[in-house]
Amino acid sequence: MSNQSNPKDFVTPDMSDIDEARIDALMRGAVDLHVHSGPSVMPRQLDHLAALEEASAAGMRAIVFKDHYYPSSVAAEMFNERFPDMVAEALGSVVLNNAVGGFNPYAVEPALRMGAKIVWMPTISAANHIRAGHRKNLLPTKVPMLKQAGLSPVNALGEVVDSVKQVLDLVAQHDATLSAGHLHISEIWPLFEEARRRGVTRLLxxxxxxxxxxxxxxxxxxxxxxxxxxxxxxMFIENRMRSIGADVLAELIEAGTIGQTFFGSDLGQINAPRPVEGMRMTIRLLLAMGYSDEEVRAMVSGNAARLVGLGHEAPALARSA
Known part of the structure; x- marks a missing residue:
């Protein structure tokens, strides 16, 4: 299914009367679980420390460093220890691409023991991602690198493979969050079913x-x-990567409910808004679409915090858009 709009037909609400002070207030305590800062073999416009400093200046609660090629727990722990006065907390993660050995419990365990909050299934190495990008490199590196070997968590019978089960056990043991990465929805269903059987409760x-x-x-x-x-x-705010209009966004929120939906910037790339500005633009858009401050706060802070166990949970909102 494609939920993407025609770029020439984006529906964009009038945002001219949205008070900046209102956005400032909603940025305080915001959580961004999808920050692509560097260093990285991929083009990045800011490093991890700059991302953390900017998030702190905005009063954000936490950000997750995500890199497709290496675990970020080391950087997160170092910055939290070196800069204890930062308002925002740095959170680490590990993505199970070929660079860490794929479904490799020996990479997952140290990342979790160093505080990683999210274990992502493969992204650039996912067989599904490779198929989707067969005409275009969806996430290019600064220079050409080895081709990715396609990974899937299930075998030809649709059964979760043993190495993935080991990873799931570690995620459950550390009460971490399991992200589906760039898997296809048909792979996600059996993966999440197995994850629940093995005690994983935080699914994304x-x-x-x-x-x-x-x-x-x-x-x-x-x-x-x-x-x-x-x-x-x-994908929703004004920038070169925008692909979906506000009308479709409203449908997506309705389908997923306000109580289970949140936004990550997914920013840090060059020639794009910086992560904090992307979150501000998202808040402005949601307010212009008619969501209340309480609903917006749930979708930019409370739900994400609840997912990764940060403790300042906002009440779940069952109302659809």
Missing amino acids: VNHPTFTIEASYADMRELAEAGVFLEHSAC
Whole structure:
């Protein structure tokens, strides 16, 4: 299913009367679980420290460093210890691409022991991602690198493979969050079923409209099962990566419910808004679409905090858009 709008037909609400002070207030305590800062083999416009400093200046609660090629727990722990006065907390993660050995419990365990909050299934190495990008490199590196070997968490029978089960056990043991990465929705269903059997309680599907191919019915079922749906701000706000209009965004939020939906910036790329500005633009857009301050706060702070166990939970909102 494609939920993308024709770029020439984007529906954009009037945002001219949105008070900046209102946005400032909603940025305080915001949580961005999808920051692509550097250093990285991919083009990045800011490093981890700059991302953390900017988030702190905005009064944000936390940000997650996400890199497709290396675990970020080391950087997160170092910055939290070196800069204890930062308002925002740095959170680490690990993405199970070829660079860490794929479904490699020996990479996952140290990342979790160093405080990683999210274990992402493969992204650039996902067989689904590779198929989706067969005509275009969706996430290019600064220079050409080795081709990715396609990974899937399930075998030809649709059964979760043993190495993934080991990873799931570690995620459950550390009460971490499992993200579906760039898997196809058909792979996510058996993966999440196995994850629940093994005690994983924090489940996340990122950008269900990009590579995942989740339908509205899928999103409704995921939300009803307690799975969180994160939408990438870069896909909705004014920038070169925008691909979806406000009318479709409203439908996505309705399908996933306000109580299980949140936004990550998915920013840090060059020639794009910086992560904090992307979050501000998202808040402005949501307010202009008619969501209340309480609803917006849930979708930019409370739900994400609840997912990763940060403790300043906002009440779940069951009302659809």
